[in-house]
Amino acid sequence: MKYIGFFIALAITVALAIAVSMPLGPVPPLAPLLDPNHGFWQNSYSEDELAKDELELSNLTSPVTVVYDENLIPHIFAENEEDLYRAQGYVTAKHRLWQMEFQTMAAAGRISEIVGPIAIELDRMTRRKGLGYGAELGLKYLQENDPEILKLAEAYADGVNQYIDQLSPGQVPVEYKILNYRPEHWTTYKSILLLKYMSDMLVGDRDLEYSNLRKILGQEMLDKLYPDFPVDNDPVIESEHLWDFTPLSVTKPDSIPFPNDLLVIDPLPQPEEGTGSNNWAVSGSKTKSGNPILANDPHLSLNLPSLWYSMQLSTPNHSVKGATLPGALGVISGFNENIAWGVTNATKDARDWYKITFQDNQRKAYRYGDEWRPTTFRIEEIKVKGENPYLDTVVYTHYGPVVYDRTFKSERQDVNFALKWTVHEGSNEQRTFIMMNKGKNHEDYNKALDNYSAPAQNFVLASKSGDIAMRIQGKFPLKWKEQGKFFMDGADPRFEWQGYIPNEQNASTLNPERGFVSSANQHPVDPSYPYYVFDNSYEHYRNRRLNNRLRELSDITTDDMKALQFDDYYLHAAEALPVMIGLLGTSFDSYPQAKKYLDELKSWDFFADPNQKAPTLFYIWWDKAYDQIWKKWSEFGVPVVEPNNYQTVRLLQITPQDPVFDVDKTDVIETASDHVKIGFQAMVKAMKEWEEKEGDYSWANYKRTSVQHLVPQFAPFSVTNIYTGGGRGILNATSERHGASWRMVVEMGDEIKAFGVYPGGQSGNPGSKFYSNFIPIWANGEYLNFNLRSKEDSEGVLFQTILK
Amino acid sequence: MRFILFILVVIGIVVFLNPFFPFWVIMIVIGLLSALLGLSGIQGFLAGGLGYGLAWLGQALFISASTGSDLPNRMGELMGLGSGMTIVGLTAIIGFFLGSFSGLTGSLLRNLFRKKPDNLYRG
Numbered sequence: 001m002k003y004i005g006f007f008i009a010l011a012i013t014v015a016l017a018i019a020v021s022m023p024l025g026p027v028p029p030l031a032p033l034l035d036p037n038h039g040f041w042q043n044s045y046s047e048d049e050l051a052k053d054e055l056e057l058s059n060l061t062s063p064v065t066v067v068y069d070e071n072l073i074p075h076i077f078a079e080n081e082e083d084l085y086r087a088q089g090y091v092t093a094k095h096r097l098w099q100m101e102f103q104t105m106a107a108a109g110r111i112s113e114i115v116g117p118i119a120i121e122l123d124r125m126t127r128r129k130g131l132g133y134g135a136e137l138g139l140k141y142l143q144e145n146d147p148e149i150l151k152l153a154e155a156y157a158d159g160v161n162q163y164i165d166q167l168s169p170g171q172v173p174v175e176y177k178i179l180n181y182r183p184e185h186w187t188t189y190k191s192i193l194l195l196k197y198m199s200d201m202l203v204g205d206r207d208l209e210y211s212n213l214r215k216i217l218g219q220e221m222l223d224k225l226y227p228d229f230p231v232d233n234d235p236v237i238e239s240e241h242l243w244d245f246t247p248l249s250v251t252k253p254d255s256i257p258f259p260n261d262l263l264v265i266d267p268l269p270q271p272e273e274g275t276g277s278n279n280w281a282v283s284g285s286k287t288k289s290g291n292p293i294l295a296n297d298p299h300l301s302l303n304l305p306s307l308w309y310s311m312q313l314s315t316p317n318h319s320v321k322g323a324t325l326p327g328a329l330g331v332i333s334g335f336n337e338n339i340a341w342g343v344t345n346a347t348k349d350a351r352d353w354y355k356i357t358f359q360d361n362q363r364k365a366y367r368y369g370d371e372w373r374p375t376t377f378r379i380e381e382i383k384v385k386g387e388n389p390y391l392d393t394v395v396y397t398h399y400g401p402v403v404y405d406r407t408f409k410s411e412r413q414d415v416n417f418a419l420k421w422t423v424h425e426g427s428n429e430q431r432t433f434i435m436m437n438k439g440k441n442h443e444d445y446n447k448a449l450d451n452y453s454a455p456a457q458n459f460v461l462a463s464k465s466g467d468i469a470m471r472i473q474g475k476f477p478l479k480w481k482e483q484g485k486f487f488m489d490g491a492d493p494r495f496e497w498q499g500y501i502p503n504e505q506n507a508s509t510l511n512p513e514r515g516f517v518s519s520a521n522q523h524p525v526d527p528s529y530p531y532y533v534f535d536n537s538y539e540h541y542r543n544r545r546l547n548n549r550l551r552e553l554s555d556i557t558t559d560d561m562k563a564l565q566f567d568d569y570y571l572h573a574a575e576a577l578p579v580m581i582g583l584l585g586t587s588f589d590s591y592p593q594a595k596k597y598l599d600e601l602k603s604w605d606f607f608a609d610p611n612q613k614a615p616t617l618f619y620i621w622w623d624k625a626y627d628q629i630w631k632k633w634s635e636f637g638v639p640v641v642e643p644n645n646y647q648t649v650r651l652l653q654i655t656p657q658d659p660v661f662d663v664d665k666t667d668v669i670e671t672a673s674d675h676v677k678i679g680f681q682a683m684v685k686a687m688k689e690w691e692e693k694e695g696d697y698s699w700a701n702y703k704r705t706s707v708q709h710l711v712p713q714f715a716p717f718s719v720t721n722i723y724t725g726g727g728r729g730i731l732n733a734t735s736e737r738h739g740a741s742w743r744m745v746v747e748m749g750d751e752i753k754a755f756g757v758y759p760g761g762q763s764g765n766p767g768s769k770f771y772s773n774f775i776p777i778w779a780n781g782e783y784l785n786f787n788l789r790s791k792e793d794s795e796g797v798l799f800q801t802i803l804k
Numbered sequence: 805m806r807f808i809l810f811i812l813v814v815i816g817i818v819v820f821l822n823p824f825f826p827f828w829v830i831m832i833v834i835g836l837l838s839a840l841l842g843l844s845g846i847q848g849f850l851a852g853g854l855g856y857g858l859a860w861l862g863q864a865l866f867i868s869a870s871t872g873s874d875l876p877n878r879m880g881e882l883m884g885l886g887s888g889m890t891i892v893g894l895t896a897i898i899g900f901f902l903g904s905f906s907g908l909t910g911s912l913l914r915n916l917f918r919k920k921p922d923n924l925y926r927g
Contacts, residue, residue, distance in 0.1 A: 006915065009912045031902065032827070
């Protein structure tokens with residue numbers, strides 16, 4: 001009897017111990033998670049409460065001092081670059097380890113390892129795009145060509161790994177505890193992969209949609225609704241710029257037999273609308289102090305932990321400060337004692353698609369001219385949490401991976417498309433940033449940029465010596481007109497890219513007469529640029545507002561530049577609304593509700609400030625009217641893109657009777673006015689519902705900007721309903737989920753004055769007081785002091801740690 | 805008296821050993837101590853449970869109060885349990901059961917050895 005009692009008790013105890021150590025469905029093991037000594041409770045401590053005067057970091061040649069300012073921004077003082085990047089890896093991992101690893105897991109198509117079979121299709125997509133393949137080539141490039149950068153990248157990885165090895169169970173980031181896995185070692189490959197991931201985030205193409213449109217609308221209509229250049233082109237490089245080089249010749253084939261299929265395949269995910277950026281620099285001639293001022297605000301998905309992590313990196317030879325990407329070496333957007341630089345996305349249809357004709361079902365060869373070329377197979381093994389690995393065979397051609405084939409996203413068994421993308425070529429972006437961090441002048445900036453391939457960026461520069469410059473840098477293929485705008489025939493060698501535009505012929509400008517340089521993702525150049533330039537995603541509003549303001553302003557101060565980054569002027573509304581009100585006429589004036597909205601719209605100053613109500617009304621009205629106008633596009637039944645806002649407004653304004661407005665199915669002939677009226681009615685209806693349900697329809701309350709944790713299901717780790725203005729197509733590009741992910745303003749005088757802020761916090765730990773503490777500052781358009789610090793500076797020090 | 809003493813000993817073990825060892829090591833230590841001190845089954849159960857539960861409760865409350873972090877609330881919401889106080893309670897309850905069954909098993913283990921010699925002599 002006693003034995004039975006004991007064994008029952010023992011069995012219950014063991015069963016209990018096992019039960020609380022095992023995941024129960026999505027619930028992580030309870031005891032390790034709730035144990036106050038090791039579980040999530042330990043993540044309640046903020047970094048300053050865990051501060052140590054000294055930490056061990058092996059392989060340093062001399063001790064490294066890390067001074068944290070009151071915002072937990074580390075200022076790393078090392079004796080040489082190898083020590084510096086080792087310490088950068090260590091310190092970054094200390095605050096952002098989970099995020100660094102999660103982002104590269106996503107880039108490698110390894111999310112299924114963490115979350116299970118739900119992510120298999122996502123991982124297949126990522127791998128089929130060849131990001132991992134590109135990163136392997138990038139690593140090979142470093143191994144063969146650049147031992148110096150390779151050594152620094154390895155030092156960075158070693159710093160990260162020493163931190164991982166020292167990590168006590170309690171200090172493991174809380175996301176690992178909840179998702180029940182542990183960090184693995186960092187590698188140079190992962191740093192390269194991260195930069196490839198940025199390309200993926202920023203680069204899209206609409207070749208599929210344009211192929212369909214060309215077949216449905218015909219070339220003439222396509223050119224009319226989707227012109228390569230807008231009428232009000234205000235390009236990145238000023239229109240009056242003269243090109244002082246002899247361009248390489250590009251031979252256009254005599255006849256161009258584009259494949260002529262209607263294609264029903266799922267397009268690759270595109271960069272979110274609203275992904276973009278602003279940067280500019282004004283020369284001393286336009287500023288109050290006589291010093292150049294530079295500003296940069298990249299717009300990306302608003303996430304926690306933030307994509308950016310601020311740092312100062314110093315050796316006896318240079319001191320650089322700004323925004324880093326956790327996982328990559330150096331500062332990406334920032335300044336040093338001599339130059340400041342910033343980036344905006346400069347996409348130029350970097351991805352092209354080739355239709356592949358396989359010899360047979362074996363897919364071992366494909367037609368190319370008169371021959372059959374052999375393919376190679378790459379087997380992607382996707383590990384899946386709780387299940388057997390998933391094996392995906394991807395066929396590679398000389399163009400690149402065959403993304404779409406009979407096993408993936410294609411409804412037709414005979415349709416195979418290979419992706420050609422500069423990301424699949426060995427490149428050395430990391431060198432660009434390491435050289436830029438140490439750059440002293442315009443020449444150094446150019447030398448640094450010569451190493452840069454993708455994702456193409458508009459690099460702005462301001463130097464202490466007074467130069468301002470802009471260069472659109474990337475590895476751009478030489479294309480004949482319309483090459484790559486549509487899907488191409490991979491069997492026809494005439495569709496091949498004919499080489500690349502030489503770096504020195506990439507569009508650039510230095511100290512233009514107008515006294516400023518700027519970019520906001522618009523068309524890079526005037527049509528006079530001798531190479532073919534095309535992308536569907538060019539911006540039409542932020543650029544014009546920015547340039548108009550920069551032309552007007554004089555005696556500029558850093559405060560003016562901050563105000564311009566936070567500028568809420570809604571140019572699209574300013575151009576569209578008067579036209580829409582005109583087309584609406586007086587037909588709704590007798591309805592009190594409609595009249596109320598109309599009056600609010602009519603008295604609007606076109607600023608999308610958070611407390612304004614008219615932006616909400618306009619936004620919905622435009623949205624409904626736009627949908628109404630292009631509704632027939634969605635009835636084509638294949639993926640297409642609709643004409644952009646700018647072209648749509650022009651049609652409404654200039655040719656309101658255009659046949660394009662007619663709805664084929666009805667007996668009457670519709671005009672622009674009909675669509676605008678239907679849109680208005682739909683807006684009144686939507687607003688009525690909103691007012692009944694939510695009450696207040698001021699812009700911030702309607703827009704509901706949120707900064708979301710990288711795992712969307714972790715909603716309590718997100719910050720929602722942020723009171724702030726702006727929106728898509730507005731300089732302050734803060735929409736629901738996108739916006740200025742980093743704002744920086746730097747004045748390059750004898751004493752450098754720098755300001756920066758981003759919507760997040762230095763800590764990646766949701767339990768830390770430094771996790772989201774910048775968000776209210778950012779939402780108000782305020783900034784943190786980002787001046788360079790010396791090691792001895794004792795003002796505003798949170799704590800200091802010596803690594804040795 | 806031994807009951808109170810055992811509770812205090814368990815609290816001490818959790819506070820001083822738990823930071824260095826996972827929870828199941830603490831369970832074994834509680835079981836062995838319970839056997840050593842020779843508490844009755846019910847005493848071992850309650851003392852082990854109260855000791856472990858109170859220690860975790862105290863630690864959770866201490867961390868929460870001293871850091872002022874919002875993490876317990878966020879975790880409560882994430883786990884669908886509402887506020888941080890529910891998480892504090894859950895932590896204490898899990899601690900209680902881990903401790904109580906360890907204590908019970910320990911005292912029953914001692915019972916086995918106490919009776920064993922009797923049987924031998926009789927046989």
